[in-house]
Amino acid sequence: YVFVQQGEKWIQQAKLIAADAAIGDQFGIAVTTEKDTAIIGAWLDDVTVPDTGSAPDAGSAYAFIYQRGNWSQQTKFIADEPGVGDHFGLAVALNDLAVVVGAPDRDTDNSTPERKDAPPTLSTGSVYSFTRIGEFWSPVISATISEGSMPYDRFGGTLGMSDRSIIVGIHGDDSAGKDAGAVFIFDYVDFGLEVDPEPFSVKPNSGLKISSHAKIKTSEFSHSPRQTQLLSNYPNPFNPETWIPFQLAQPTSVVLRLYDIEGQVIRTINLGYKKIGFYTVINRAIYWDGKNQLGESVSSGVYFYRLTTSDYDAMKKMVILR
Structure with a gap:
């Protein structure tokens, strides 16, 4: 639901529903807004995958825009290779030019030409970004922790975004103890993520303060494409x-x-x-x-x-x- 303030009262302006809404999608699990744009996650959406059929609970996200007094659906985001139970859309973040979407239960594919049957690493997580060109959105990059990922890290379970940085929660990270969690902050350069060495996590009650210009980086992140x-x-x-x-x-x-x-x-x-x-x-x-x-x-x-x-x-x- 969208509410606007009129005087001292809040008035319902609209109720937003996905054009392809289906039972159990849980549209609205994550919401972010910026000016006249709203991004809404549907983490349990069953996505159709060309040649292979449906990917249950792969997840999706939707962009709605406010124009001439009305909200309307602009586009639907899905991962480039949707997987069963990826939960794409569980977290979303937005600024003027780009949107990022988390898929915290996406598995890492460990198969190689020599070991095509190698089992995946489960729920390592991934973050996807899309850039806006006028009324159109184009996929830019899918990001994961490329080395050292552990099962159930769930990279991308929470997201934040500013004009300079993307903040990624990885609440299953074990570097400070089992499921202690960590936060990674990446620079966002040319609509790709660019980072330098040294991982960083914030300990509760540490008293540490981070300015808006802080750069928290990890050498384990790869912002090069995994495939042509x-x-x-x-x-x-x-x-x-x-x-x-x-x-x-x-x-x-x-x-x-x-x-x-x-x-x-x-x-x-x-x-x-x-x-x-x-x-x-x-x-x-x-x-x-x-x-x-x-x-x-x-x-x-x-x-x-x-x-x-x-x-x-x-x-x-x-x-x-x-």
Whole structure:
């Protein structure tokens, strides 16, 4: 429910419900607001996973915006690879340009080409961030404690956010004793998390005070992509321009090819050699102005974009509506 103050009274303004609300989702388990935007978690939402079916209790989160006197659902956030019982949406935080969502029961995948059946480390937890470009949201990074994670650490069980930092609760951390808990504070740079050595935890009743400029860091955190991946373009549908985000797990040459519905290449964008990193924000993602190789605007319809590197090849669909 949304309440607004009128004089000395609080008046109910709206009741927000997810467009795809279902029994047991527990929409409203976590809520955060910033100006005209509200982010609401639904940690027990059953998420549909392409090719594999449903992921019960994977969780989701929703963005609602207030415009012209009304609240409306803007988008739904889910993890890039939703897993059963991840509980994505149990914690949410927001600032003007980005939102972060915790999935504290996400497991760490320990499988390798040599040990495909290696069991996962349970409930290590993960935090996901999304950046806002106008009315659109684009996934940026999923963050975990990459080394030394223990079962049931639940990284991301609570979250806080300022213009400079992201605060992550890891209430199952055992570094000061079983389930003593810890808090990690990360710098948020270029809509990715950047940290330096030395973990930090706050002991109850220690009298320690932390200023808003404190930097609490851990060398165990990795903000490099775990895998090379082509992401969904934004906006989509679009007219006349769009951005195509991707991430690289290793340095490589990158080429993007655009195809029409008949499979003909209409544009090739050679990006050259790129370093490891997230190419997801508007000044790093691939830009397409809706024109072919000759500089002519293409017509409305379905198009495909294909990202190729030395060891990766993937294609996605987009739509131009002129």
